[in-house]
Amino acid sequence: MSSNLALTENNETYIITLHRTFHIKVLHLVHDLNNRIDDCVDTRTKDITLMTNSVFNSNLTETTVNEIINQPNLGEMNELFHTVNIDRLLADYTLSLVSDTNATSVCLKPFTKTCLNCYKELNVTFNQFIDVFNLNSITKGSVYVATCRPCEQRFYPNFYEKIAIRKNFVTPGSIYDQNFIYFGGKKAYSTELLIHFTSIFLRQYSGFENFQHSYNLSIKKYSNLLPDRNIIDQVFVEINRECFSNIWFLYQLSIFNFFNNDIEQFEIPRLLDDSSLYEFFDTNYDRWYCDFVNHWAIHHVTHRCQTKDNSQSSFCMKAFIIDGMQKVARPICTNKNKWIRTDEFPDGVYIGCGNTPKAKSGLCEMCRRTKILDDNETYLLTSGDKGIYDHPLTGCNVSREDRFVDIEKKTSQGIIYTLSPCGIVVGFDELYRAESCYLVLWHFFKIIHLIKDYQLHLPRIIIYDNACSLFLYFWGRFGEIDIYQRILRTPPSNFVSRCLFFIDRFHQPNHKRPMCQKERNINYALTDDATKSINTEVAEQRNSVLKQYQNALSSYSSRKARVGYLVLFHLMNAERNTCEGRYEYCRNYAKDTLYSYVYIPQHLLLGAHILTNSRRPNPRASSGSMRYFIP
Numbered sequence: 001m002s003s004n005l006a007l008t009e010n011n012e013t014y015i016i017t018l019h020r021t022f023h024i025k026v027l028h029l030v031h032d033l034n035n036r037i038d039d040c041v042d043t044r045t046k047d048i049t050l051m052t053n054s055v056f057n058s059n060l061t062e063t064t065v066n067e068i069i070n071q072p073n074l075g076e077m078n079e080l081f082h083t084v085n086i087d088r089l090l091a092d093y094t095l096s097l098v099s100d101t102n103a104t105s106v107c108l109k110p111f112t113k114t115c116l117n118c119y120k121e122l123n124v125t126f127n128q129f130i131d132v133f134n135l136n137s138i139t140k141g142s143v144y145v146a147t148c149r150p151c152e153q154r155f156y157p158n159f160y161e162k163i164a165i166r167k168n169f170v171t172p173g174s175i176y177d178q179n180f181i182y183f184g185g186k187k188a189y190s191t192e193l194l195i196h197f198t199s200i201f202l203r204q205y206s207g208f209e210n211f212q213h214s215y216n217l218s219i220k221k222y223s224n225l226l227p228d229r230n231i232i233d234q235v236f237v238e239i240n241r242e243c244f245s246n247i248w249f250l251y252q253l254s255i256f257n258f259f260n261n262d263i264e265q266f267e268i269p270r271l272l273d274d275s276s277l278y279e280f281f282d283t284n285y286d287r288w289y290c291d292f293v294n295h296w297a298i299h300h301v302t303h304r305c306q307t308k309d310n311s312q313s314s315f316c317m318k319a320f321i322i323d324g325m326q327k328v329a330r331p332i333c334t335n336k337n338k339w340i341r342t343d344e345f346p347d348g349v350y351i352g353c354g355n356t357p358k359a360k361s362g363l364c365e366m367c368r369r370t371k372i373l374d375d376n377e378t379y380l381l382t383s384g385d386k387g388i389y390d391h392p393l394t395g396c397n398v399s400r401e402d403r404f405v406d407i408e409k410k411t412s413q414g415i416i417y418t419l420s421p422c423g424i425v426v427g428f429d430e431l432y433r434a435e436s437c438y439l440v441l442w443h444f445f446k447i448i449h450l451i452k453d454y455q456l457h458l459p460r461i462i463i464y465d466n467a468c469s470l471f472l473y474f475w476g477r478f479g480e481i482d483i484y485q486r487i488l489r490t491p492p493s494n495f496v497s498r499c500l501f502f503i504d505r506f507h508q509p510n511h512k513r514p515m516c517q518k519e520r521n522i523n524y525a526l527t528d529d530a531t532k533s534i535n536t537e538v539a540e541q542r543n544s545v546l547k548q549y550q551n552a553l554s555s556y557s558s559r560k561a562r563v564g565y566l567v568l569f570h571l572m573n574a575e576r577n578t579c580e581g582r583y584e585y586c587r588n589y590a591k592d593t594l595y596s597y598v599y600i601p602q603h604l605l606l607g608a609h610i611l612t613n614s615r616r617p618n619p620r621a622s623s624g625s626m627r628y629f630i631p
Helices: 009-021 024-036 044-056 062-073 086-095 191-203 208-223 241-260 274-297 383-390 437-450 467-475 491-497 538-554 558-576 580-585
Strands: 106-108 124-133 138-148 153-155 160-162 167-170 187-190 266-268 320-325 415-419 425-430 461-464 500-502
Touching (some): 044 062, 106 124, 187 191, 191 241, 191 558, 208 241, 208 538, 241 266, 241 274, 241 558, 274 425, 274 437, 274 558, 320 437, 320 538, 437 467, 461 467
Parallel strands (some): 106 138, 124 187, 320 461, 461 500
Antiparallel strands (some): 160 167, 415 425
């Protein structure tokens, strides 16, 4: 035994005797448990005995454990165990200016030990030091990489690079079950921190700016609690909202793609600057939105929501509920007459420009280089539309007229979105001008376009707070040939022609016209129990939550805003659908075999008027000429 232990012969004999009876690892565990459990706990000895026996499958008695505990306390073995704080020792050592070392408390190594292509074992080498942001601390870390030269692939902690084509990819194994996320650069973030932000984003509606200030303040206050006052003066870097938000979006979008698609890899940008990220968003957004719509529009087939008593909800996708939410507004280009063509609207739809404007000009860079249409050069409101609002019989006292005719607008008008009665968001679009009938139809047509096999799985009921005007607007144009007053027959518009239009129950009392009180009144028109149980106010309930995001979402640029909505609604849906665990922590998301499902109230099959090409409803018809349309 080494002389520096300075133990007496009796002490040596005692330790040898202990070691012959118990392994050192047993003594070490008893010692650690004794230091961890406070001596005020009257069952401490019994607890230590039970835990030690369970770990080592031993048969220690409380008397023996008590003797092991008391001997070090009496000084018999005070040199056997150290009392040094290892974490603090390592931190002080790595921060010391006199030490030349690669040692850090956090070592981020490649996510795989073998090449993904040739399966040969990889040699790990040191790459660089980084700052690691944890939930309650910022520490120094190190990144290690491994290169397979024959395959021209380089592996990092959470992604790998195909050197020949200069592209980076993440895999399910590089994202799931990882303690830290590193996508390049000089910063990494613990998965706990990323999940923590997700939680306060969903529950406290915090944006990245507020989170940045809160986190940096917390770290400063935590440092004041350290017993070593010297460490307080060692200044760490602060978290940066731009860098953190970019990593959070990449992390969420990676698991979003693995959740929706059975893919082995997902490309991420090589650089983490805003320009590269926005290009990444623009390139992939349409595909992401298609995945979003297709998954949640048929969630009643693959994975129904659950009720409070943990039974499956019977109201998933029993109707489409459409509504606008105007609380979240952000600065946008003042060109409100930007237009697009669609299959249903061949003459164009005026949707406005949602790009972030240049300073002082009010216009975005693209609109500054193009001709801006004046309101008198557009066809926003025709003579045929006016009857929707002010006709004494068929018009309605509740309208959605465009408020921005002859008026300049500088902020967005929130979103228009479609929900299932269970609360699942099926699709959404930002509004760059006032909510109106043609924008609602444009939004809904786009959703139907994206859904595969929509004839099999979708309901035939549309609920909207201004369904009366929407009904008249649609049937006043569907199948017509007059330019600027037509909605062409396409699969989505044909689908809408077979749907019933109803006002939601919350707004129903505001509508005074006969047509609104009868044909468009879901309680009057449909009397079956299943329809009566449909939650038509789900959009209003969702709006009460979304308005809390006004500060968080209004600060986004145009290219980040729609991705922000995509991630937000997917997280909300995953939680509502009780599949957030599958989404957040593992790849396996079991989907049942699709079965044919569509909800049509049973009584509609009896005595309903069937719409044919030769018999179209008259938008000016009185309330007595009520018609229902089913497939």
